[in-house]
Amino acid sequence: MRATTLHGPQDIRLSEVPDPTIEADTDAIVKVVAGCICGSDLWPYRGLNDIVPGNTIGHECVGVVEEVGSAVSSFRPGDFVVVPFDHCDNTCVHCAAGMQAACTHLGFTTSGQAEFARVSQAEGSLVKTDGMPDAALIPSLLALTDVMATGWHAAISAGVGPGSTAVVVGDGAVGLCGVLAAKQLGAERIIAMSRHEPRQAVARRFGATDVVAERDKEGVARIMELTGGVGADSVLECVGTGDSMKTAFKIARPGSTVGFVGVPHDVVLPVQAMFGRNIGLAGGMAPVRKYLPELLELVTTGAIDPGLVFDSTLPLDQVADGYAAMDERRAIKVLLQP
Amino acid sequence: MRATTLHGPQDIRLSEVPDPTIEADTDAIVKVVAGCICGSDLWPYRGLNDIVPGNTIGHECVGVVEEVGSAVSSFRPGDFVVVPFDHCDNTCVHCAAGMQAACTHLGFTTSGQAEFARVSQAEGSLVKTDGMPDAALIPSLLALTDVMATGWHAAISAGVGPGSTAVVVGDGAVGLCGVLAAKQLGAERIIAMSRHEPRQAVARRFGATDVVAERDKEGVARIMELTGGVGADSVLECVGTGDSMKTAFKIARPGSTVGFVGVPHDVVLPVQAMFGRNIGLAGGMAPVRKYLPELLELVTTGAIDPGLVFDSTLPLDQVADGYAAMDERRAIKVLLQP
The missing domain is CATH 3.40.50.720 (NAD(P)-binding Rossmann-like Domain)
Known part of the structure; x- marks a missing residue:
């Protein structure tokens, strides 16, 4: 698939990498409808965090379920889902106490700026919309995965x-x-x-x-x-x-x-x-899944429109321009379309 | 009056000093029935905090009102009062928000290990008991001024x-x-x-x-x-x-x-x-006055007995022995009787 990869300071590329696959029966693969660049992605982009050159990047995405592992029963291919950047089983002792960011099975989206993303703990993490959302809602749904x-x-x-x-x-x-x-x-x-x-x-x-x-x-x-x-x-x-x-x-x-x-x-x-x-x-790190049902309701009823934080939309192959725009504060937040 | 004064590391004395007097119309003078030594008094005693040699010490006491300033209307000579170590007007913007430890008129008891103590903002700070308390209750009432x-x-x-x-x-x-x-x-x-x-x-x-x-x-x-x-x-x-x-x-x-x-x-x-x-x-520093009414009720009804922290009672003239006992952890907390 086409995926954003980071190779060194300011060296961000769109590369061909293997498609993610179901690695555990709790996984799901999501076909990305929209991803985006996060302010926290700028730390490694600027060379301020250690990186593994060539690794994919991007922890925010929404999309359509492509495939699920055998332990995932509430989602099926074709469902439109919001993917919390921090994956959780939503049942462990910390999740039960409302601190999903410390789930004992914590995982992260690692190829949100790409065509596909693997979601660990899909059953606990994902939240689906009621049918396919209107295109106008996509930015706000995407904002729910992290920033909102x-x-x-x-x-x-x-x-x-x-x-x-x-x-x-x-x-x-x-x-x-x-x-x-x-x-x-x-x-x-x-x-x-x-x-x-x-x-x-x-x-x-x-x-x-x-x-x-x-x-x-x-x-x-x-x-x-x-x-x-x-x-x-x-x-x-x-x-x-x-x-x-x-x-x-x-x-x-x-x-x-x-x-x-x-x-x-x-x-x-x-x-x-x-x-x-x-x-x-x-x-600290937000327990996104905890807040998702309430925030999704606020978005779908039109009470909030966090998607307004996206002031730039680019095709995925212009991802490098998106990083530069955010780095130079020319854009607040860039939405990427695979 | 006789009062405890600190002159240098480990140099704690009972001295003759002038009686405290009404300095502002919001003051009261309390005749100390019981005072005590606090763990935090050990910092200056050990020479770990700066001191002014000869200054009185002691921020915890209960006693009987001796005199009140003209702006104090709820207390009169003879009332038995619990004195929060941190004095407050209990009406300012911070007190009204429940953070009496940040009162805009914040003051402190400075001669609790003595015969008399001055209470600034007496109207807002003091809480009186229903008549003279039983002697057995004194340690628990004293504990309310700070540690409890x-x-x-x-x-x-x-x-x-x-x-x-x-x-x-x-x-x-x-x-x-x-x-x-x-x-x-x-x-x-x-x-x-x-x-x-x-x-x-x-x-x-x-x-x-x-x-x-x-x-x-x-x-x-x-x-x-x-x-x-x-x-x-x-x-x-x-x-x-x-x-x-x-x-x-x-x-x-x-x-x-x-x-x-x-x-x-x-x-x-x-x-x-x-x-x-x-x-x-x-x-942080406790807003003692905020909790006092509730804690006083718990003490007077016998629900809690925080006075058990006092495992030593000494006459005021043995205050130096009290400091040594606490410094060497031979005593948990020492009650002093003027």
């Missing part, structure tokens, strides 16, 4: 509730979905930290009541001013750098929680400040 | 709920009160980490179902064995050292929260592990 569920996890972890004030640090697709999640969870005031006009526009469309373009010290001062010196009831940290985390803890009000979903890079947590001001930290 | 409220805060922050498994790291008075709090909040299994027989006995009396004497790697292995490889639903970190915090994160199950109340010393939080396993951190 991750933004939702940030908002849930940060304890966003009705009438509250939430600040979202980070204007990538996850941060924007965090705005949408905060809105859906009833936040009354939602402050998006963003200095990029196209992202500000999506943030406002998703429910941001205020946009703060300043960063670091100036950004903190502006948030404190906007919250009457109190700080935010909830902070969604959707970046994962040392600077963004510092900002998050400075704008969180005493007794609140920072919900973090950006893979941490060079982060030192301010434990003394957390103790002194009773600011908690919660979150 | 702090153990409670650890349990609440860690999300201890009915039927859950809680592990308490630390067998000081706060850790023991954490056991009592976990029991009261419905934990079904409570594992106390302690290798000191007298403390193990109190832990069991407070509701510990298991005691783990091993520490560090061996302690972690034992807890994982006891929890069937899953880890604890809630971890109460009641020490504040790097080692205890490491242990706490290793025994917490994915998706759970470490509640921390030990002032952190040399702690580096394992942000990658927290992210990868979705383990949160919450807690």
Whole structure:
């Protein structure tokens, strides 16, 4: 099949690789209808993570079931499915406790930017739509496989509730979905930290009541001013750098929680400040499957449209252009059509 | 008055100092009936915190109101009061949100190991008993001023709920009160980490179902064995050292929260592990006043008896012996009678 492969820094290619196959009776093979590029794919693309040259890449996709293993009974070829980037059996002790991201059979989509993807633990992981979805819904369904569920996890972890004030640090697709999640969870005031006009526009469309373009010290001062010196009831940290985390803890009000979903890079947590001001930290890799049924309902009823984070759609053979566009922040998020 | 003063490492004395006086109309002066020594007093006593030589020490006391400022209307001379170590107005934006430890008028008891103590924000801080309490209740009332409220805060922050498994790291008075709090909040299994027989006995009396004497790697292995490889639903970190915090994160199950109340010393939080396993951190300095009405009810009805953490009672003039006994771990907690 044609699949995206990474060979070194900035060296991303569309290659011919063997089709994925059923390796365990719990697997399914999905024919990808739409895949996409994630902000976290940029870390290896930029040479900041170790890679195995030639490996396929891409952990987000939706598509049609092509084949299932003998232990998969709820899905059959032809079903349209949403594939959580983190696969789980949805029955183990951690899944049962609602932490599917720590499933004892955890697996990941590894060829989402390709023609086919293997899903381990298909029975527990997949969620199917009611028939073939309208083409217009595809971007929003695709967003559920990672970024929307991750933004939702940030908002849930940060304890966003009705009438509250939430600040979202980070204007990538996850941060924007965090705005949408905060809105859906009833936040009354939602402050998006963003200095990029196209992202500000999506943030406002998703429910941001205020946009703060300043960063670091100036950004903190502006948030404190906007919250009457109190700080935010909830902070969604959707970046994962040392600077963004510092900002998050400075704008969180005493007794609140920072919900973090950006893979941490060079982060030192301010434990003394957390103790002194009773600011908690919660979150991590999103248990996508946990949230999928609820989010799918919100998408199919039109209550949310997270697909708006895709501001670029490319055929799969232009995947390298897609990476470059995201790397240079010319695109928020790129959808790929095999 | 006679008051405990600290002059240098291990140099603790009973001295004659001026009586505290009403400095603001929100103050009250309390004649101390019982004070005590806190584990956190050992940091300056050991020379590990900066001190001002000759300053009074002691942040826990109960007693009788001697005098009140003109803005104090709910208390009058003769009232028996429990004094939260952290004073608050109980009306500011942070108090109203339940985070009295971050009150905009935050103050502290600074001469609890003395004959008299000044309470700032008396109206918001103090809680009085229904008449003069029985002498037998004094230790438990005294425990409410800090350690019991702090153990409670650890349990609440860690999300201890009915039927859950809680592990308490630390067998000081706060850790023991954490056991009592976990029991009261419905934990079904409570594992106390302690290798000191007298403390193990109190832990069991407070509701510990298991005691783990091993520490560090061996302690972690034992807890994982006891929890069937899953880890604890809630971890109460009641020490504040790097080692205890490491242990706490290793025994917490994915998706759970470490509640921390030990002032952190040399702690580096394992942000990658927290992210990868979705383990949160919450807690900090306890908002004592928030919990006082509920805890006072539990004490006066005999539902809890946190006063059992006091295994030594000394007249105030033997305060130096009390510090030495706690420093050498010969006593769990020392009650002082002026």
